[in-house]
């Protein structure tokens with residue numbers, strides 16, 4: 001059996017019904033192609049942290065005037081205001097460590113998600129009005145632990161050239177990890 005590089009993916013992109021409304025976000029055009037190249041490692045931070053399906057949507061509240069990163073950003077339920085920040089940050093740190101140990105070679109993130117978004121995730125003030133954009137809390141932790149990991153959002157992969165570039169970066173990362181393991 002051919003060995004393929006393990007690549008993480010926001011689980012809803014695989015067509016699994018893990019979204020807050022019980023739906024999914026599979027993109028056949030993109031994933032049917034990438035299925036042949038990667039050994040998917042599905043991750044749904046919101047389900048894994050215990051929010052359940054269906055669940056109340058969460059949002060990111062910009063507590064501090066913090067322009068550098070998302071420290072000072074809190075994850076709360078849109079209606080209840082339930083604070084998920086600490087559970088999500090703790091879970092994300094542990095999950096990211098486990099993924100690094102599993103020699104993950106890349107990650108495909110769902111855009112716009114307060115957990116999984118890679119760029120441009122909406123942050124709001126305490127009144128619910130948009131302030132600026134940031135990164136999802138799980139993604140932030142994963143990138144902090146694996147800063148050299150090849151990452152992409154699903155929308156970018158609609159472009160054939162971008163797909164090829166991502167595949168090349170993942171393969172290069174995989175070779176580096178393999179070489180490191182042999183030298184060790």
Ligand code: SF4
Nearest residue numbers: 011012044110113116
């Ligand atoms: S975007 Fe992330 S947290 Fe939201 S359903 Fe998909 S995998 Fe789960």
